[in-house]
Amino acid sequence: MSGTFVGMPAFPKNAAKAVQNSQLRFNLRKATHTIRGKRAAVVGELDDWAELREAGKAIKDHTLRNLDRYLLQMEEKVTEAGGTVHWARDAAEANRIVARLVKETGETEVVKVKSMATMEIGLNEALAEEGIEAFETDLAELIVQLGDDFPSHILVPAIHRNRAEIRELFLKKMAGAPKDLTDEPRALAEAARLYLRQRFLEAKVAISGANFMIAETGTLVVLESEGNGRMCLTLPKTLISVVGIEKLLPAWQDLEVFLQLLPRSSTGERMNPYTSMWTGATEGQEFHLVLLDNGRTSVLADKVGRQALRCIRCSACLNVCPVYERAGGHSYGSVYPGPIGAILTPQLRGMDTPLDRSLPYASSLCGACYEVCPVAIDIPSVLVDLRGKARHPRTEKAGMAAAGWVFNRSKRLAKAQRFGGRMRRLVPKRLPGPLSGWTDTRDLPDIPAESFRDWWVREGGADGRRPAVPPVGNLPQESRKK
Amino acid sequence: MRVALFITCVNDTLFPGTGKAAVGLLRRLGVDVEFPLAQTCCGQMHLNTGYRDEAVKLANRFTETFAGYDAVVAPSGSCAAMVREQYPHLDIEDIPKVYDLSEFLVDVLKVTDVGAYFPHKVTYHPTCHSLRGLKVGDRPTDLLKMVRGLELVPLPGAEECCGFGGTFAVKNRDVSAAMCADKIGNVMKTGAEVLCAADNSCLLHIGGTLRRQKSGVRVLHLAEILASTEESAE
Ligand code: SF4
Numbered sequence: 013m014s015g016t017f018v019g020m021p022a023f024p025k026n027a028a029k030a031v032q033n034s035q036l037r038f039n040l041r042k043a044t045h046t047i048r049g050k051r052a053a054v055v056g057e058l059d060d061w062a063e064l065r066e067a068g069k070a071i072k073d074h075t076l077r078n079l080d081r082y083l084l085q086m087e088e089k090v091t092e093a094g095g096t097v098h099w100a101r102d103a104a105e106a107n108r109i110v111a112r113l114v115k116e117t118g119e120t121e122v123v124k125v126k127s128m129a130t131m132e133i134g135l136n137e138a139l140a141e142e143g144i145e146a147f148e149t150d151l152a153e154l155i156v157q158l159g160d161d162f163p164s165h166i167l168v169p170a171i172h173r174n175r176a177e178i179r180e181l182f183l184k185k186m187a188g189a190p191k192d193l194t195d196e197p198r199a200l201a202e203a204a205r206l207y208l209r210q211r212f213l214e215a216k217v218a219i220s221g222a223n224f225m226i227a228e229t230g231t232l233v234v235l236e237s238e239g240n241g242r243m244c245l246t247l248p249k250t251l252i253s254v255v256g257i258e259k260l261l262p263a264w265q266d267l268e269v270f271l272q273l274l275p276r277s278s279t280g281e282r283m284n285p286y287t288s289m290w291t292g293a294t295e296g297q298e299f300h301l302v303l304l305d306n307g308r309t310s311v312l313a314d315k316v317g318r319q320a321l322r323c324i325r326c327s328a329c330l331n332v333c334p335v336y337e338r339a340g341g342h343s344y345g346s347v348y349p350g351p352i353g354a355i356l357t358p359q360l361r362g363m364d365t366p367l368d369r370s371l372p373y374a375s376s377l378c379g380a381c382y383e384v385c386p387v388a389i390d391i392p393s394v395l396v397d398l399r400g401k402a403r404h405p406r407t408e409k410a411g412m413a414a415a416g417w418v419f420n421r422s423k424r425l426a427k428a429q430r431f432g433g434r435m436r437r438l439v440p441k442r443l444p445g446p447l448s449g450w451t452d453t454r455d456l457p458d459i460p461a462e463s464f465r466d467w468w469v470r471e472g473g474a475d476g477r478r479p480a481v482p483p484v485g486n487l488p489q490e491s492r493k494k
Numbered sequence: 495m496r497v498a499l500f501i502t503c504v505n506d507t508l509f510p511g512t513g514k515a516a517v518g519l520l521r522r523l524g525v526d527v528e529f530p531l532a533q534t535c536c537g538q539m540h541l542n543t544g545y546r547d548e549a550v551k552l553a554n555r556f557t558e559t560f561a562g563y564d565a566v567v568a569p570s571g572s573c574a575a576m577v578r579e580q581y582p583h584l585d586i587e588d589i590p591k592v593y594d595l596s597e598f599l600v601d602v603l604k605v606t607d608v609g610a611y612f613p614h615k616v617t618y619h620p621t622c623h624s625l626r627g628l629k630v631g632d633r634p635t636d637l638l639k640m641v642r643g644l645e646l647v648p649l650p651g652a653e654e655c656c657g658f659g660g661t662f663a664v665k666n667r668d669v670s671a672a673m674c675a676d677k678i679g680n681v682m683k684t685g686a687e688v689l690c691a692a693d694n695s696c697l698l699h700i701g702g703t704l705r706r707q708k709s710g711v712r713v714l715h716l717a718e719i720l721a722s723t724e725e726s727a728e
Contacts, residue, residue: 023666024665024666024667024668024669026667027668027669028667028668028669031668031672037672042657122580124715148517150525212651214551239625332653334655334657334673335666335669335673338673339669370665372544373661373662373663373665373666374666375658375659375661376622376655376658376659376660376666376670376673377542377622377659377660377662378622378626378654378655378659379622379623379626379627380622380626380653380654380655382626383626393583395546396541396580398544399542399543399544400544400545400546401544402544403541404544404545408543411541412540412543412545412548413548415539415540416545416548416551416552417533418534419503419534419535419537419552419555420534420551420552421534422531422532422533422534423509425503425506425534425535429506429507432507447664449663449664449665449667449670450663450664450667450702452667452671453667453671453674453703453706454674454699454702454703454706455702455703456702456707457508457509457698457701457702459507459508460507460508460509460510461513462510463506463507463510464501464505464506464509464510464513464514465501465506465529465531467510467513467514468513468517468529469531469533473529475529475530475531475532483675
């Protein structure tokens with residue numbers, strides 16, 4: 013994955029800082045709760061949402077199981093339709109291919125459709141090193157680019173910015189921004205529109221990703237809201253699309269499912285304003301498809317983790333995540349933040365850095381993400397599985413081993429409880445070491461003098477048979493009815 | 495029907511009152527509940543912290559301990575969810591039938607009026623694993639609504655996680671505390687005297703913060719409210 017976040021500290025450290033930023037928390041809360049509400053409303057309209065979700069999951073699983081076959085079919089169909097297919101094993105290879113293709117056109121500027129895959133591989137930076145300037149044309153992506161900033165949300169990369177900040181940024185960084193620019197959304201959009209219009213008219217090369225690829229016909233599909241993507245996809249002479257290999261769908265018919273799942277989950281709309289589809293190259297134009305692996309095949313090899321490849325990047329899981337809402341997107345140190353990032357990044361990048369190792373723990377396992385995911389990715393289960401694969405701190409390992417030893421014999425547990433009961437007055441109000449994380453903001457409960465099991469035995473309760481104390485009689489019949 | 499109580503390690507050690515209340519309540523409803531002393535922990539903490547092998551050992555131990563029971567009742571949504579939802583992922587066989595207390599009352603005993611009396615203003619936090627893991631739905635609030643004297647007030651943002659999450663509360667203390675602060679803000683808005691939930695782990699976290707802030711709001715497990723009667727009322 014892209015090197016842009018390299019060297020960031022572990023998630024808890026980043027999050028601790030973000031939590032203190034009240035403006036950020038306010039922006040994020042407002043934005044995520046608004047989209048969350050819209051999503052819930054439009055999803056609630058469909059009686060067959062559960063079936064759609066099941067279908068989405070099944071289609072993706074089927075495709076992933078037969079990925080080899082569908083990829084070759086895709087290549088064949090695109091080639092037939094006049095496009096050229098390139099295979100990229102990793103980010104470096106993909107970047108090399110794209111840079112070469114751009115250079116072959118003789119251009120030094122490209123316009124870009126919002127794309128997660130090109131962010132993932134750090135394409136803009138790689139092109140810059142080759143003397144090629146890439147202009148983001150999605151409004152939010154443009155804001156991130158102008159601010160030399162990192163994206164913090166999949167759908168709304170500049171979700172951490174408010175209007176006033178955007179206005180300042182435009183005035184400072186955007187060529188031709190009117191001096192009297194206000195922070196009205198309309199005025200900001202108009203300024204960006206004028207700026208981008210020029211880019212569209214001048215651009216000879218465009219770079220995109222894709223939401224879906226249809227193997228049956230070799231068609232690529234992009235869903236968007238602004239129409240800027242459509243401009244890039246149609247005007248320039250050369251189009252280069254970088255697409256993760258998991259974006260495949262077998263057939264046109266499958267779009268019936270995904271064109272319902274994606275907009276409703278993503279922007280909370282019944283249908284997105286612009287859906288562009290293209291197959292190969294139109295006359296007089298050139299089309300290149302770069303199929304990107306970059307760690308995906310190794311994710312596919314993992315029995316539990318592979319479900320992450322079903323993801324359609326709708327960002328519904330981000331919008332409901334209580335941790336994302338408070339920690340913000342940057343804390344995840346990846347272009348994929350939130351719950352999906354917490355399971356995807358460590359799988360794509362490995363868990364060699366403190367940051368990547370901390371990601372599977374960036375969740376309270378509340379399950380809100382799984383509940384909204386339109387392709388039913390059981391994110392909590394993948395998180396737990398990844399935790400099992402991560403290297404554990406030594407003190408924690410010792411603690412867990414000790415707890416396991418105690419729990420493996422009930423007599424040991426009883427002894428430990430009695431010891432705790434006797435020591436209960438000695439427990440300090442503030443705990444030392446890592447456990448101070450508990451007592452920094454919370455009181456400890458009073459430790460009882462007697463555990464439940466000791467009470468049971470003292471009361472004459474036998475071991476797993478009839479308790480000596482007789483039951484206290486039945487309730488009158490009428491009150492037992494529902 | 496042979497019914498066993500799975501008290502859970504946290505309740506056994508820190509909240510025996512919840513266990514006593516569950517036993518009292520079940521006996522009052524005519525259930526001769528048993529307590530196999532060999533029980534310890536379901537393995538949730540180990541699994542969720544990334545110690546799968548240890549968790550599998552404890553899961554197997556659990557399954558052996560409760561073999562032969564028709565129903566195992568646990569006064570903890572997350573431990574019940576661990577057994578029901580996670581054990582199959584751990585390839586555990588012959589998993590005993592585990593119910594959260596409210597499920598057992600409503601689905602097995604088919605009661606919602608358990609004859610309880612609790613004259614206080616109460617708000618209910620559904621807890622994530624009861625809500626999204628077990629999907630207990632309205633069962634707990636249906637039970638609370640039938641308690642005489644009890645005024646149930648809705649909790650704003652009820653479905654949002656309180657930020658406990660086991661070791662999450664320690665590993666990501668800042669985010670956890672921020673989540674809890676928002677939960678408590680919502681609890682305070684209700685004006686309730688008591689915050690009720692069906693999981694003492696979440697209550698340990700929320701209650702510990704409420705106490706630190708000297709808020710005056712008490713936390714109580716669902717079992718303890720349902721076990722209260724006119725005679726036991728303060
Ligand atoms: S994991 Fe699911 S909810 Fe999250 S972005 Fe992907 S498809 Fe959407």
